[in-house]
Amino acid sequence: MKNRFWRIERRPEGTDFSSALALVEAPLAPLGAGEIRIRNSHLSMDAGTRMWLTAREDGYQPPLPVGGPMTGLVLGEVIESRAEGFVPGDLVRAFGQWADISTLDAAGSGAIVLDPSVSDRRAWLGPLGMNGWTALWGVAHTGAAKPGEKVLVSAAAGATGMLAVQIARLLGCEAWGIAGGAAKCAYLTETLRIAGAVDYKAGDVAAQLDAAGGFDVYFDNVGGALLDEVLTRMNHYGRIAVCGLLADYAGGGRTSPRAFDQVLMRRLRVEGFFSPDFMHEGPALTRRLREWSEAGELVMPYDMTYGLENTLTAYAKLFTGANIGKVIVELES
Numbered sequence: 001m002k003n004r005f006w007r008i009e010r011r012p013e014g015t016d017f018s019s020a021l022a023l024v025e026a027p028l029a030p031l032g033a034g035e036i037r038i039r040n041s042h043l044s045m046d047a048g049t050r051m052w053l054t055a056r057e058d059g060y061q062p063p064l065p066v067g068g069p070m071t072g073l074v075l076g077e078v079i080e081s082r083a084e085g086f087v088p089g090d091l092v093r094a095f096g097q098w099a100d101i102s103t104l105d106a107a108g109s110g111a112i113v114l115d116p117s118v119s120d121r122r123a124w125l126g127p128l129g130m131n132g133w134t135a136l137w138g139v140a141h142t143g144a145a146k147p148g149e150k151v152l153v154s155a156a157a158g159a160t161g162m163l164a165v166q167i168a169r170l171l172g173c174e175a176w177g178i179a180g181g182a183a184k185c186a187y188l189t190e191t192l193r194i195a196g197a198v199d200y201k202a203g204d205v206a207a208q209l210d211a212a213g214g215f216d217v218y219f220d221n222v223g224g225a226l227l228d229e230v231l232t233r234m235n236h237y238g239r240i241a242v243c244g245l246l247a248d249y250a251g252g253g254r255t256s257p258r259a260f261d262q263v264l265m266r267r268l269r270v271e272g273f274f275s276p277d278f279m280h281e282g283p284a285l286t287r288r289l290r291e292w293s294e295a296g297e298l299v300m301p302y303d304m305t306y307g308l309e310n311t312l313t314a315y316a317k318l319f320t321g322a323n324i325g326k327v328i329v330e331l332e333s
């Protein structure tokens, strides 16, 4: 059987993904011991994967090799299994390939058999997925947000940030978001009913942040110049939960805050966190997220693209800001 997959031909420049990745076809190799094969129904578009496409060796994981398949979170049914605990027909989420069919080592890929009774399976890539786990962990654990505290989240209209602001609100905090553009800010304040939004593309970010007042927790998805603006507006003993560094992913730069002195002046705690480190907490995190989701308290709009051949258009949205909510590619069944 032949399989279509996206192959990394070279390292991308900026958001020019079509020069860097090619949709190719190759026969499937026989399944090895411990491996499973999934017919992908949905591909999760995740901004953090942009860093894996760079050559940097000092990231939290090695770069994806040029010549190999593009890797990311996928959702689909098992069609063949040589791994214990997985049988054909199981609905599974795993780190697989941007392909019609993913072949993966069940243990090494974080493959999890999912409850098929969840009415919209896309939730397994959104509120009940890595974005949900990351948002809950970052707000409640790394950020240690307490009721009544003021929590600010960057990239707040994207998948991870949107869950983080809602979770902060559900935990009794005053939630604020930073996002690009009036439509995104209106979505945050009017639809998600958070306390306020800062439009970082609208000009005077410093004045907008000043009007909002000091923050106890900053859930940072961006780094870069925005981090400097926020450092000088943190309350004493505040926490900065470093989730992502979007400002640096495409250009390969490195966030170097000029206002780092504020960590001492305001006695801040700055801590990075990374979802594979708390995979073992997944079932407990999922239970809590599922309760909120099923009660309609945690919402997620999906930005859908259809067809494997259109994957790169969907992926670019994460870096141009064209999305509100979770970007997903749905494949033909």
Ligand SMILES: NC(=O)c1ccc[n+]([C@@H]2O[C@H](COP(=O)([O-])OP(=O)(O)OC[C@H]3O[C@@H](n4cnc5c(N)ncnc54)[C@H](OP(=O)(O)O)[C@@H]3O)[C@@H](O)[C@H]2O)c1
Pocket: 045, 046, 047, 048, 130, 131, 134, 155, 156, 157, 158, 159, 160, 161, 178, 179, 180, 181, 184, 221, 222, 242, 243, 244, 245, 246, 247, 248, 273, 274, 275, 276, 317, 318, 319, 320, 321, 322, 323, 324, 325, 326, 327
């Ligand atoms: N630590 C972890 O374990 C972990 C796990 C999952 C995700 N993450 C991080 O979470 C962040 C969001 O990822 P996601 O997959 O959920 O994507 P997303 O938020 O759905 O999409 C990315 C959004 O970020 C904003 N953005 C892009 N470039 C930006 C820039 N240079 N400056 C400011 N904002 C920018 C855009 O919105 P605007 O229109 O507002 O610019 C865009 O819509 C990433 O940093 C990712 O690495 C971390």
